[in-house]
Amino acid sequence: xxxxxxxxxxxxxHPPYAWPEYGSTTWRAPQRPLAVLPRNLTxxxxxxxxxxxxxxxxxxxxxxxxxxPLGQRIVVHGRVLDGAGRPVPDxxxxxxxxxxxxxxxxxxxxRDSAPLDPNFSGAGRTLTDADGRYRFVTIKPGAYxxxxxxxxxxxxxxxxSVFGRAFSERLVTQMYFPDDPLFTYDPIFGSVxxxxxxxxxxxxxxxxxxxxxxxxxRWDIVxxxxxxxPLERPAP
Amino acid sequence: MTARPTPAxxxxxxxxxxxxxxxxxxxxxxxxxxxxxxxxxxxxxxxDPVADGLLETWQADGDGRFAEPEERRAGGFRGFGRCLTDADGRWGIVTVKPSPLPASGxxxxxxxxxxxxxxxxxxxxxxxxxxxxxxEAANESDPVLRxxxxxxxxxxxxxxxxxxxxxxxxxxxxxxxxxxFRL
Numbered sequence: 197x198x199x200x201x202x203x204x205x206x207x208x209x210h211p212p213y214a215w216p217e218y219g220s221t222t223w224r225a226p227q228r229p230l231a232v233l234p235r236n237l238t239x240x241x242x243x244x245x246x247x248x249x250x251x252x253x254x255x256x257x258x259x260x261x262x263x264x265p266l267g268q269r270i271v272v273h274g275r276v277l278d279g280a281g282r283p284v285p286d287x288x289x290x291x292x293x294x295x296x297x298x299x300x301x302x303x304x305x306x307r308d309s310a311p312l313d314p315n316f317s318g319a320g321r322t323l324t325d326a327d328g329r330y331r332f333v334t335i336k337p338g339a340y341x342x343x344x345x346x347x348x349x350x351x352x353x354x355x356x357s358v359f360g361r362a363f364s365e366r367l368v369t370q371m372y373f374p375d376d377p378l379f380t381y382d383p384i385f386g387s388v389x390x391x392x393x394x395x396x397x398x399x400x401x402x403x404x405x406x407x408x409x410x411x412x413x414r415w416d417i418v419x420x421x422x423x424x425x426p427l428e429r430p431a432p
Numbered sequence: 433m434t435a436r437p438t439p440a441x442x443x444x445x446x447x448x449x450x451x452x453x454x455x456x457x458x459x460x461x462x463x464x465x466x467x468x469x470x471x472x473x474x475x476x477x478x479x480d481p482v483a484d485g486l487l488e489t490w491q492a493d494g495d496g497r498f499a500e501p502e503e504r505r506a507g508g509f510r511g512f513g514r515c516l517t518d519a520d521g522r523w524g525i526v527t528v529k530p531s532p533l534p535a536s537g538x539x540x541x542x543x544x545x546x547x548x549x550x551x552x553x554x555x556x557x558x559x560x561x562x563x564x565x566x567x568e569a570a571n572e573s574d575p576v577l578r579x580x581x582x583x584x585x586x587x588x589x590x591x592x593x594x595x596x597x598x599x600x601x602x603x604x605x606x607x608x609x610x611x612x613f614r615l
Contacts, residue, residue: 209436209437209438209439210437210439210440210555210556211439211440211441211555211556212555213554213555213556213558215555218442218553218555220442220552220553221553221554221555222477222553223476223477223478223480223553223604223605224476224477224482224551224552224553224554224604224605225553225554225604225605226558226604226605226609226610226612227477227605227609228585228609228611228612230612230613230614231579231580231581231585231611231612231613231614232579232613232614233559233561233576233613233614233615234535234536234537234575234576235536235615236533236535236536236541236576237492237498237533237534237541238490238491238492238498238533238541238544238545238546239546239615241490241498242490243490243499243510243511243512244499244500245512249453277435278435279435279437280435281435290450290451291450292446292447292449292450292451300446300449301449302445302446302448302449304445304446304484305446317449318449319449319450320450353441355441355443355444355447355450357443357450357451363490363546363548363615364615366488366548366557367438367440368440368441368442368443368447368550368557369438369439369440369441370441370442384441384442384555385441387441387555388439388441389439392436392439393439395436395437395438395439396438396439396441416438417438418435418436418437418438419437419438420437
């Protein structure tokens with residue numbers, strides 16, 4: 197696919213800021229039009245965050261404590277690519293997630309309905325290799341309830357942060373699991389144009405499965421495609 | 433495999449779990465000559481502080497250079513800052529003032545930092561720029577500032593001198609709404 201071919205896709209890619217179904221956007225989504233920022237030196241360069249930010253074992257969230265966390269052990273792997281499909285090597289990938297019961301190890305997650313796991317912190321880091329590949333070992337996060345609307349549940353997801361080569365490529369997003377019945381009801385997943393939603397969903401990868409030990413999922417991340425049109429929907 | 437971009441999703445309320453790290457606010461060692469503090473408060477549309485956000489900054493150094501991959505020696509210029517907002521919505525970094533930079537279309541960009549803001553309720557991160565109030569002449573000829581529709585919008589991008597450093601508040605909505613960019 198050429199760069200020109202992908203332009204229309206990019207227009208359909210990112211969610212709008214104002215999205216009334218997601219209540220937290222109400223007082224946080226900008227209401228004035230965005231201005232165009234040309235890509236000058238500051239935008240085409242970016243931090244090359246490297247080995248000193250990644251500790252040994254940071255890519256294995258199941259081995260950060262004395263014991264093993266509860267839950268379904270999984271391997272999540274894939275490649276980080278630029279908009280032209282070229283691998284992005286040596287770039288920092290950060291993840292954070294809820295535990296198998298759907299609880300975050302965070303002071304702001306005060307729900308008593310799901311327990312913390314003393315053997316799971318839920319955060320990891322790695323660098324992509326020369327071919328843009330990353331790989332984490334973790335446990336499958338649980339779905340969890342939230343206060344957005346009556347009986348609201350977030351589909352199981354892992355938060356991903358990727359730097360790429362340039363400030364303009366910075367991406368923070370969420371990876372979901374195949375065939376989650378909660379997709380239909382989730383305003384955050386649903387904020388993405390329908391055609392682009394499958395790009396947020398990992399696929400089951402038998403080849404990445406470790407026999408008698410962990411299931412495998414593959415998820416590739418493509419950077420670029422920042423919003424070419426300002427504020428597609430009016431603010432509430 | 434296609435090259436269709438992966439959509440953004442909100443960093444959510446628990447972003448500190450994955451994105452907080454040691455010395456994030458130190459773009460330079462605070463003991464370095466010329467180190468300045470830039471900070472402020474992030475407000476939502478009700479005027480309440482945004483207490484669960486994260487700012488990232490990226491900039492050139494005083495000689496117009498960007499940090500090299502391995503350039504992380506003591507006091508070394510990192511170019512990159514990362515700071516959680518606190519319970520009062522406040523953030524702050526320690527850095528040096530960047531130099532002016534040549535613009536691709538000709539002209540010279542005034543000293544500036546690029547800012548990315550992440551928070552619950554932001555489905556994609558917001559992008560803005562910090563300029564400096566005491567760079568009046570450079571700001572006058574900055575091609576990005578000149579391209580903005582009005583003086584109100586321009587003023588939201590200019591950090592004021594305060595307490596030996598600079599103050600830069602971010603207003604997500606309202607009469608003082610900060611100008612945000614698309615890249």
